[in-house]
Every structure is written in C-alpha cells, then in structure tokens.
Amino acid sequence: MRKIFLKELKMNLKALLIWSLSVGGMGLACILLYRTMEGDMKEMAEAFSHMGSFSDAFGMSTLSIATIKGFFATEVGAVHGLGGSMFAALMGVGMLSKEEELHTGEFLFSFPVSRKKIISAKALCIAVMIILFTLISAGLYVCGFALLGEKLPAGEFVTYMGMQLIMDLEIAGICFAISSIFAKTKTGLALGTSLMCYAYDIIGRVVPDVKQYLFIGPFSYSNASDIFSGAEIQGKAIAFGITVTILSIVFAYICYDKRDLSS
Amino acid sequence: MNNVIEIEHLTKSYGKNRGIIDVSLKVKAGDIFGFLGPNGAGKSTTIRSMMGFLKTDSGSIRILGMDSVNDHEKIMANIGYMPSEAWFYDSMKVSEVIAYAADIRGLDCREEAEKLCERLKVNTNKKIRELSYGNKKKVSIVCAMQHKPKLFIFDEPTGGLDPLMQRSFFELITEYVDKGATCLLSTHVLSEVNKYCRSAAIMREGRLTMLDSPDIDDDEFLKFYEDTEEEA
Numbered sequence: 242m243r244k245i246f247l248k249e250l251k252m253n254l255k256a257l258l259i260w261s262l263s264v265g266g267m268g269l270a271c272i273l274l275y276r277t278m279e280g281d282m283k284e285m286a287e288a289f290s291h292m293g294s295f296s297d298a299f300g301m302s303t304l305s306i307a308t309i310k311g312f313f314a315t316e317v318g319a320v321h322g323l324g325g326s327m328f329a330a331l332m333g334v335g336m337l338s339k340e341e342e343l344h345t346g347e348f349l350f351s352f353p354v355s356r357k358k359i360i361s362a363k364a365l366c367i368a369v370m371i372i373l374f375t376l377i378s379a380g381l382y383v384c385g386f387a388l389l390g391e392k393l394p395a396g397e398f399v400t401y402m403g404m405q406l407i408m409d410l411e412i413a414g415i416c417f418a419i420s421s422i423f424a425k426t427k428t429g430l431a432l433g434t435s436l437m438c439y440a441y442d443i444i445g446r447v448v449p450d451v452k453q454y455l456f457i458g459p460f461s462y463s464n465a466s467d468i469f470s471g472a473e474i475q476g477k478a479i480a481f482g483i484t485v486t487i488l489s490i491v492f493a494y495i496c497y498d499k500r501d502l503s504s
Numbered sequence: 505m506n507n508v509i510e511i512e513h514l515t516k517s518y519g520k521n522r523g524i525i526d527v528s529l530k531v532k533a534g535d536i537f538g539f540l541g542p543n544g545a546g547k548s549t550t551i552r553s554m555m556g557f558l559k560t561d562s563g564s565i566r567i568l569g570m571d572s573v574n575d576h577e578k579i580m581a582n583i584g585y586m587p588s589e590a591w592f593y594d595s596m597k598v599s600e601v602i603a604y605a606a607d608i609r610g611l612d613c614r615e616e617a618e619k620l621c622e623r624l625k626v627n628t629n630k631k632i633r634e635l636s637y638g639n640k641k642k643v644s645i646v647c648a649m650q651h652k653p654k655l656f657i658f659d660e661p662t663g664g665l666d667p668l669m670q671r672s673f674f675e676l677i678t679e680y681v682d683k684g685a686t687c688l689l690s691t692h693v694l695s696e697v698n699k700y701c702r703s704a705a706i707m708r709e710g711r712l713t714m715l716d717s718p719d720i721d722d723d724e725f726l727k728f729y730e731d732t733e734e735e736a
Contacts, residue, residue: 344591353581
C-alpha cells in the first residue's frame with residue numbers, strides 16, 4: 242500500500258505544483274495589488290457595500306474591501322475557494338478511473354494488494370495532496386502580507402485555510418465517489434460539481450428561501466467573508482460536510498470493490 | 505496439492521450478453537496448459553475472473569488450493585500475470601516499472617530481473633512511452649516472471665513478439681515449469697500449443713471443452729473457428 246501511495250504522490254507532484262503555485266500565485270498577486278489600489282478603494286468599498294444582494298453574495302456588506310482583511314476575504318477568498326475546489330475535484334475524479342482509462346488497471350490489480358488497500362492508498366494520496374496545496378497556497382498568502390508589511394489576521398486566516406481544507410476534502414470525496422463508478426475520468430462532471438457548489442452558495446446568499454439550506458453546500462462553512470467578519474461558523478454545516486465526505490469515501494470503497502474492472 | 509487451478513461451474517455474464525457459461529477446468533501442477541478459442545469465446549473472461557478483475561455470477565475458483573475471493577492477496581503473491589495488452593505508466597522508465605513491480609510485492613528481484621532483461625533484450629533505460637508494442641510485452645514478461653511465481657497466467661503472450669523472442673519466452677516458461685511452476689496460457693497459435701503445451705482446452709461460445717491431447721491438427725482446430733463464424 243505504501244508503494245502505491247508513494248507512486249501516486251510522485252505521479253501527481255507536477256499537478257500539485259502547477260495548481261498550488263497558480264492559485265497561490267494569483268492570490269499573492271491579488272494581495273500585492275492591494276497597495277496600488279488602496280487609495281481608490283475607499284469610495285469603491287462604500288459603493289460596493291450598498292449594492293443589496295450583490296454585496297451580500299460577495300460578502301461586501303459585512304467587510305470593507307478598503308481594508309487588507311476585507312480585500313483578502315473578497316478577492317483572494319474567491320480565487321482560492323474556486324481554484325482549490327477545482328483542484329480537489331480533478332484530483333478526486335481521476336484517481337481511481339484513470340487506471341481503467343489508461344489501461345494500467347490490469348498491471349496494478351495483478352499485485353498481491355486488495356482493492357480496498359489500493360483505494361486507501363489513493364484516498365490518502367488525495368488527502369495529502371490537498372493538505373500540501375493548502376499549505377503552499379497559505380505560505381504564499383503569508384508572504385504577500387509580509388511583503389506589504391501588513392499584519393496578518395492570524396486567527397481568522399488559520400480558520401479560513403482550515404475550513405477551505407475541509408471543503409476541498411469534501412469536494413474531492415464526492416469526486417472520488419464518482420471516480421469509483423466510471424471507467425472513464427469524468428473531468429466535466431468534476432468541474433461542474435465544484436462550480437455548482439460555488440454557484441449554490443452565491444444563490445443561497447441572495448435568495449431568502451434558499452438561505453436556510455445554505456449549510457448543505459461546502460462553500461457555506463468556508464466562506465471567507467463570514468470568517469473574516471467574525472460571523473459564527475455554523476457547526477451544522479461543517480458536520481454535514483464531514484458526513485458527506487465520509488459517506489462518499491465509504492461509497493467509493495463499496496462500489497469499487499464490487500464492480501468489474503474493464504481491461 | 506495436485507491441481508493448481510480448479511474452476512467449478514463458473515458462469516459470468518455481462519448484463520444480457522454472454523460471458524462464460526458453466527466452465528469447469530482443472531490444471532495440474534507442473535502443466536503447461538493451452539487455452540484455445542476464437543475471439544470473444546470467453547478465454548479472457550475466464551482468466552480475468554481468475555485474477556479477480558471480474559465478479560462472477562456463480563461457480564467457484566480455487567487457485568493453489570485457496571479460494572480466489574477470500575484468499576485473493578495470497579494467491580496474487582504466487583501468480584505471474586501477463587495481460588493480452590501490456591500497459592504501464594507512461595511517465596515511468598522501464599527500470600522503474602520493473603523495480604516497482606518487485607517492491608510492491610515486498611521482494612528483491614534484481615538478480616532475476618537482470619537475467620530476464622538480458623535474455624529478452626529489454627532496454628531498461630527507456631521510458632515506457634518510447635517503447636513499441638512488442639517491447640512493452642517484454643517488460644510485461646519480466647514483471648510476470650521476476651518474482652518466480654508458482655503459477656503463470658498469460659493471456660495471448662506472444663502477440664507482438666518477434667520469432668526469436670517468442671522462442672526465448674517459451675524457453676523461459678519451460679525452465680520455470682521444470683523448476684516446479686505451472687503455466688496457463690491463452691493463445692490463437694496452434695503451433696505453440698502443439699509444441700509447448702502438455703494439455704489443452706478450447707473455448708467456444710462461452711463454453712469449455714477439454715481436449716484429449718494438445719496435438720490436434722489444423723483442420724480439427726479450424727473447425728472450432730468455422731463453426732463459430734457460421735453461427736455468428
């Protein structure tokens with residue numbers, strides 16, 4: 242199992258570096274842009290905070306984008322949230338199905354390793370990749386604050402990155418379950434899942450009838466504006482997210498262990 | 505233990521499509537067993553069921569005296585398998601694939617792998633993506649043999665190999681079998697069965713018929729194919 246885990250890590254290292262440096266780099270660029278935009282930001286922040294549902298949806302009614310904290314939450318929050326969820330979705334959706342799609346399954350499954358152990362090694366690899374992605378991105382954001390000479394709101398930042406990690410694990414878990422069903426990698430379905438979750442959160446913050454069901458979506462508990470404005474984190478949403486993650490992984494074990502593998 | 509493979513009344517279907525029907529088969533220790541049959545007859549389905557890639561509908565498979573479902577890992581530790589199409593991770597080098605196949609079994613097979621690579625003229629420095637179909641097959645042979653398993657299962661092993669490599673391949677099989685291994689190989693090539701196999705069976709339309717002897721002539725052999733084509 243250890244060998245399979247290490248091989249997967251090695252094979253996905255390039256994707257990890259590309260995604261983490263791209264998303265983290267974009268976040269870093271956003272942070273560095275703050276200084277040049279700081280002067281014009283006050284009037285803009287005032288205007289943005291009075292745009293009704295739009296302001297609510299993007300968190301600009303609770304945080305001022307004229308402050309580094311508000312700017313980070315609204316700008317970098319969107320970049321990291323979307324980028325991270327897409328990375329997690331792609332990692333999850335290809336991890337099992339690629340063996341059949343690339344016809345390497347017969348090689349892998351002819352070893353004295355049970356399917357359950359193979360699933361475990363691959364699931365562990367996804368988790369480690371997402372943790373590394375979060376750490377690299379977080380490191381770049383911290384560098385951004387340091388380069389600007391701004392004080393990092395450490396408590397909120399750690400909470401935000403932690404919640405993003407849980408969210409990415411949830412999305413990866415859902416896509417891992419999808420991966421266990423199909424012999425072809427469903428990239429479109431994975432990216433669609435990620436974007437649908439994001440869209441659901443935006444809609445949920447604008448449409449009053451959906452608001453009470455907002456906790457179903459993984460973006461609800463990891464929303465940067467909520468965290469950086471000090472709003473109470475919904476335990477219900479986190480519990481729901483963790484439950485979905487566990488159920489998705491259990492589903493992947495059951496489904497993949499029971500089905501025929503194509504050659 | 506006399507029988508290395510014992511298959512009893514194995515049936516596997518793919519939804520409404522036929523796979524194999526009530527297949528029973530015994531392969532004795534030390535045998536080189538030829539598994540003949542036209543395309544789509546069910547040879548690969550039988551082999552893939554033995555390997556645990558397919559979940560069967562009914563029947564049982566015992567390999568090396570162990571149940572193929574409950575003792576899957578133990579069985580796999582003693583099998584050298586070569587699929588009909590050899591696929592590996594493209595980004596890896598040949599040497600990495602061979603080392604990976606040994607590592608995952610927790611064995612140090614360097615000496616045997618080196619010997620096999622020399623015999624089969626495998627260039628271990630190349631990347632998998634640079635290899636031809638035949639050269640990938642040779643890597644597959646090394647991966648299947650380097651851990652000196654008790655049972656070899658080969659699905660159409662010689663396709664893509666040049667005549668010289670085909671001869672080396674069968675020489676290696678004979679050597680391992682002489683040392684106590686058993687081999688089951690599926691093939692379309694009658695001459696391979698006549699020359700190397702000690703017993704044989706033929707599959708047609710998902711059903712298996714044991715042959716009295718592997719020494720069958722071309723006409724008798726082709727009758728199985730002709731009948732299948734006529735029925736189709």
